[in-house]
Amino acid sequence: MLIREFQDPNSIRLAALAKFLRGRARDTEAVKPMSVDTFIDLARVMQIDITPERFQTLSTQDPLRNIIADIQDNNIIWQGSEQAISPTMNVDQARATVDRMAKRAIDLK
Numbered sequence: 626m627l628i629r630e631f632q633d634p635n636s637i638r639l640a641a642l643a644k645f646l647r648g649r650a651r652d653t654e655a656v657k658p659m660s661v662d663t664f665i666d667l668a669r670v671m672q673i674d675i676t677p678e679r680f681q682t683l684s685t686q687d688p689l690r691n692i693i694a695d696i697q698d699n700n701i702i703w704q705g706s707e708q709a710i711s712p713t714m715n716v717d718q719a720r721a722t723v724d725r726m727a728k729r730a731i732d733l734k
Contacts, residue, residue, distance in 0.1 A: 635673050639680070640688040642668060647692055647703040658700040663719040670727050 646659060646667070661677050668675055675683075677699075684693045684701075695702040714722075 635675065636683055636686075636688065638671060638673050639668060639675065639683060640692060642671060642673075643689060643692040643701075650703060657714045657718075658702055659714055660719065661696060661699050661701060663714060663722065664701055666719070666723050667726055670723060670730055 643664070646664070649655075650659070661680060665675060665677055665680060668680075681696055683689050684696055692704055693701055694704045
């Protein structure tokens, strides 16, 4: 780990969330990229307060740059994926994902 990662614990938590979501996308062979808004909503469920602009900046720095290849048209392109040409996650899918994660977070308390 680098010293700057200790200065912002949220970047480590965001990296863990991004790594988890990238793994789930691979496991389920998801063809649609995740929108930045959906990622931000999931981060807020984990009590990480971040703006899309700050997320975009962090995505180009360690540790997120090793997980996120690029952000195109408000969509997250994961490292090692072929999602660049796929359409975005629709609103119903994003809401369902956020609802599932929120329920899981409540069950963990």
